[in-house]
Amino acid sequence: DTGVSQDPRHKITKRGQNVTFRCDPISEHNRLYWYRQTLGQGPEFLTYFQNEAQLEKSRLLSDRFSAERPKGSFSTLEIQRTEQGDSAMYLCASSLVGLQETQYFGPGTRLLVL
């Protein structure tokens, strides 16, 4: 399968714990995005990378959130000191820069903070 993959698919954690999610984009794609989606809402942009450079970060992203894409391939999203309000689906997407650029989404990681 050459689509975007995410791991884990589900994560249950206790408030205050740290969690880390991984995203593997489509191999030739140079842009990688992280979104958060809550029930009944559209995706909310968190951050994106072009190759290994983090080019944009949402104002909504608190200091507890950090993302990396160390070699311009896979990416990780870490949430420190999780809060119940962090419970959501975390979606990763990748794209290839170009006129018809389209973001292709992974299956998501569903986070539940107890």
Added chain:
Amino acid sequence: ELKVEQNPLFLSMQEGKNYTIYCNYSTTSDRLYWYRQDPGKSLESLFVLLSNGAVKQEGRLMASLDTKARLSTLHITAAVHDLSATYFCAVEDVSNYQLIWGAGTKLIIKP
């Protein structure tokens, strides 16, 4: 600040009927996307629209873009149950290339 509004947010319709979902956005943009999402699943790309008057069709779905009116439509022809899903439009913010998403239209098609 770019804002995207979809309507309706919920639509229940009978198989065989036609209907249109609307997506309005507040500032100039070069790209508009339509995505489909099934319950508990991720987002599937349907269309990317790049220019005024662009029209794309795939099966029973047709999307169009009027950049002057800042309006896109997703038209469903002779709906079938398999098209039941939530449909999102997303508009590219030209200042930072972020996608700004509508709230989604939940479409239920009854046999």
